[in-house]
Amino acid sequence: MTDQPNTLLYDPDPTLRRLVLSGGGVTETEAVARADAALAASRGAFEAWAVGRLAGIEAKITSEEHAARNAIALAQVRDEAMLYRHEAAARVVDHLNVALSDPNADMARRKKLFRAHALAAAHALAQGPRASRTDIDQLLATLAA
Amino acid sequence: MSERRLDLAQTSVLIVEPNVRLHRVYRDALTAFGTGRISTVPDWDGALARFTEERPHLAFVEVLDEERRAVGLDWIRRVRRDFPFPSRAVPIVASSALTTSKTVCEARNAGANDFMKKPFGVGDLFRQITRVVEFVRPFVVDRAYVGPCRRTQAEGHQGPERRYAKQLRGGSILGQGLQPA
Structure with missing residues (x-):
């Protein structure tokens, strides 16, 4: 046995805090507005890619491995949809991951879920960032029934 | 109450993210925030080398690889255990879509400062940086754990540790020459 303590506590490195809290810079509102403006230029390209990706995904479900x-x-x-403020589309796709984790869903059911969610997400993407969550949820419920 | 201003012009941020499509989006968003230097790396081994070279002030690290192995947690442990000060104490935010309490707990025990759930928007990203800057905790070096102090509150405990937790939340303990526990 020694008197040496097992645990040591150190003052945290203040570098980041000192650099960042200088009083200048941007507020959250300003930062988000700037980021949205910066991302606006590539939003269209993302939407086209995402719709194609969803269609491709839907066509490929042939096995458990494909599903994974x-x-x-x-x-x-x-993840990309959320950063482009396509919250309704991001939510639909996130919901699909939850639905697919149902151990009782067979391959036919999974295919149907994929198709329904892909169509709903594509519809949400076509509507733009202001797509109504409620409308998209209703569409999804109809497609997945 | 006025919004907190963050000046990121002199900071360097490392993003470890296997989804390379997200790299451009992160770069655009962080550039818009005014971040001085942004590095994006798709793999964790490459990220260790980049971490050594660039000594970032803040890192965002995806926890899971494509086979859902928690390689990001190993990465955080290696930074905490193998790097010298001050690099080992750099704030690290773990990120994942898998947000079970087990995953979040494991990230905390690996030495992550915080956990950011995917998907997140640009506002969430900015708020996360604000949170890391504002919520500064002592750095613990122990045989079993190296990382920011995990004690954020001591509910129901009447001893000195409770007062310590209150001080910690208020930030008043900073710069007071912390003693070995």
Whole structure:
């Protein structure tokens, strides 16, 4: 036994705080407005890519392995959609991942879920960032029934 | 209450993200925030090399690889254990779509400062940076754990640790020459 303590606490490195809280810079409102403006230029290209990606995903479901790969592709669409403020589309794709994790869903059911969610997400993307969540949810419920 | 201003012009941010399509979006958003230097890396081994070279002030790290292995957590542990100060104490935000309490807990125990759920918007990204800057915690070096102090509150405890937690939340403990526990 020694008297040496097992745990040491250090003052955190203040560098980041000192650099960032200088009083200048941007507020959250300003930062988000600037980011939205910066992303506006590439939003159209994303929407075209995402719709094509969703269509491609839907056509490929032939096995469990494909389903797993498709889940990765879906996650890519979802994450990018959210950053482009396509919240309704991102939510639909996120919801699909949850639906597919149902162990009782067979391949036919999964195909149907994929198709329904892909169509609903494509519809949301076509509507733009202001797409209504409620409308998209209703569309999805109809397609997935 | 006025909004907090962040001046990111002199900061360097590292993004470890296997989805390379997101790199451009991160870059555009962080550039719009005024970030000085942004590095994006698609793999965790490459990220260790980049971390060594660039010594970023902040890192965002995806937890899972495409086979859903938690390689991002190993990356955080390696930074915390293998790097010297001050690099080992750089704020690291773990990120993942898998947000079970187990995953979040594992990220915290690996030494992540915070956890950001995917998908997130640009506002979430800015708020996360604000949170890391404002919520500064002592850095712990222990045989079993290296990383920011995980104690954020001590509910129901009446001893000195409770007062310590309150001080911690208020930030008043900073710069007071913390002693070994």
